[in-house]
Amino acid sequence: MIFNNPSDICEFYINEVIKQGDTVVDATVGNGNDTLKLSNAVGENGLVYGFDIQEQAIEAAKKQNYKYSNVIFLNHSHADMDKYIIGEVSAVIFNLGYLPGGDHNISTKYETTVSALEKAMKLLAPGGTVITVIYRGGDSGFEECDGVVEYIRGIDYKRFNVLLFDYISRPKNPPMVCVIQKK
């Protein structure tokens, strides 16, 4: 089955876009599953910036089985990523919503998400890609989703190739994936 889940789409882009030695960003570290994939994709000469406002998430993510010591964990908001990242990046991954198994009151919010997306797009090298998994369920998911999709709809199509992946036949509001690639 091709692209059976949002994570298949993320992995496809990780493989297509990221080269060994690249600098990339995990904008929502969570439990570190994507952080590990990014760490493996950029290899020993690459660099992964991992952001999460919850220390609990970063502690969990540090326990993944890393092959390379190429991850910088930052217990800060991804909306501040421009303060920490030097140079251009080839990929930024966002998994919106709240930490699996964590406090549902602490979740990504529309304002900071849009601010972080804007900063991520500015950091992209040509061909670089922002991959965003947008959840529609959850406690604040619906509200955030609508706003984020509207924001993405307005992105300059001359500068970025924007593609939304939607599992439209699935029940219970499955996550969508939005891919923003810099021309």
Place this chain on the structure above:
Amino acid sequence: MIFNNPSDICEFYINEVIKQGDTVVDATVGNGNDTLKLSNAVGENGLVYGFDIQEQAIEAAKKQNYKYSNVIFLNHSHADMDKYIIGEVSAVIFNLGYLPGGDHNISTKYETTVSALEKAMKLLAPGGTVITVIYRGGDSGFEECDGVVEYIRGIDYKRFNVLLFDYISRPKNPPMVCVIQKK
């Protein structure tokens, strides 16, 4: 640029899904661009059924530069594809709308499109895929598009993996691509 256009998405699936020797369907032959791609993908031991209700389209499509004589052109409606096709198929491609450069009064219509999609899905082998490019502009495009998307939204998600690709930031209602893969 990855998936810069609907045709890139079609080509990706043609490469991923179709093996040499397969039987496949071009449900809307048009000028034969997809017919040629399908012919090359299935190779000399494969078979392509090409449907178009316009003789003008089939005549144009026959002029493509085929490497293999593996295409059966049928000047019949794709809604009748089950009458002509024997066995299972690995891929069916639809390019909805009217013939480029042809009569805009002759275009695919909601009722026959949905009937043809249903028949195409029944013909699929496991893993087999229906790829549909849905135009939203044109003379009857909007109306057909809405109906087709609603139909697709109702497909049984337990039997088929349905994924809609939408270039949401582009102006002038760019085509969407819908991929239906049989589990």
